[in-house]
Amino acid sequence: MSEELSRTAKEVNTIVKDTKVQVKGGFGELRLDFILSKLNKDYIIIKDIIIPGSNKTTQIDSIVISIYGIFVIECKNFSGYIYGNDKDKVWTQIVGKTKNTFYNPVRQNYAHIKAIENVIGDKYNIYSIIVFSDKATLKNVTINGNNVIVRNENEILSTISEYKTITIDKEEIKIIRDKIFDCMKTTNQNTREHVRNLRNITEENKCPRCQIGHLIKRKGQYGEFWGCSQYPKCKYTRK
Known part of the structure; x- marks a missing residue:
């Protein structure tokens, strides 16, 4: 449970940073x-x-x-x-x-x-x-x-x-x-939808956060996910 809470806290922090x-x-x-x-x-x-x-x-x-x-x-x-x-x-x-x-x-x-x-x-x-x-x-x-x-x-x-x-x-x-x-x-002129479209990209495309790295498929404790090739400089991830 503590690991799950820790992961949730990290996700919340990421959302807060993006919002700022x-x-x-x-x-x-x-x-x-x-x-x-x-x-x-x-x-x-x-x-x-x-x-x-x-x-x-x-x-x-x-x-x-x-x-x-x-x-x-x-x-x-x-x-x-x-x-x-x-x-x-x-x-x-x-x-x-x-x-x-x-x-x-x-x-x-x-x-x-x-x-x-x-x-x-x-x-x-x-x-x-x-x-x-x-x-x-x-x-x-x-x-x-x-x-x-x-x-x-x-x-x-x-x-x-x-x-x-x-x-x-x-x-x-x-x-x-x-x-x-x-x-x-x-x-669609909805900004959230636009951001969602940017996240919906393949590994050839640029990271939507840093615009420098590319998304590559990685394996983690909770399964596969997409992560930025510029990690740890950029810690963007998505499922």
Whole structure:
């Protein structure tokens, strides 16, 4: 019984940790929503959407559609020093004496953009914007792509406003918006369902927690389970 209670306690701790991460990320998205709400009526904002990806659903924090182009935004509510290159597989966060790695957000948002292009086509100017909290310092972040921008929250409005060349006419803006809305209608917009879909992956796919390792089949005291190849750095498991 004590072993079972211990296992239950570990599962509860894991759920609590995951919940804290989701809540923390949610605060960042709320701040981003408030910032984007200051854009004028020339910009259409679609936030927190789920659409089909290459082999699973993909969740996008915000899309801003305008006559000046389309901005696909990935929000990272991180603090500390941030290091990374757009070609790297992982980036680094340093908070005090603690060093963490996380999946390259440029790669992550690239997958979001490809999913959007599958819905609206690939003839439009689409810009990838990675937004970090103002508590983060972009210490050494190198970006070589022309349409990729990494900024802190307080720079987002000015960054979007820099684009003043009209590339999409107003009527086409409505068509793009409607295509995205139609796609959303055919895809479950429940975030929990999206997370469940991410967990429902095979061993070729990335670990849904660290986005670095791959799930491999292991044997434990209670039978077979899927575990991250990055263990013990990442302790994600599922039945």
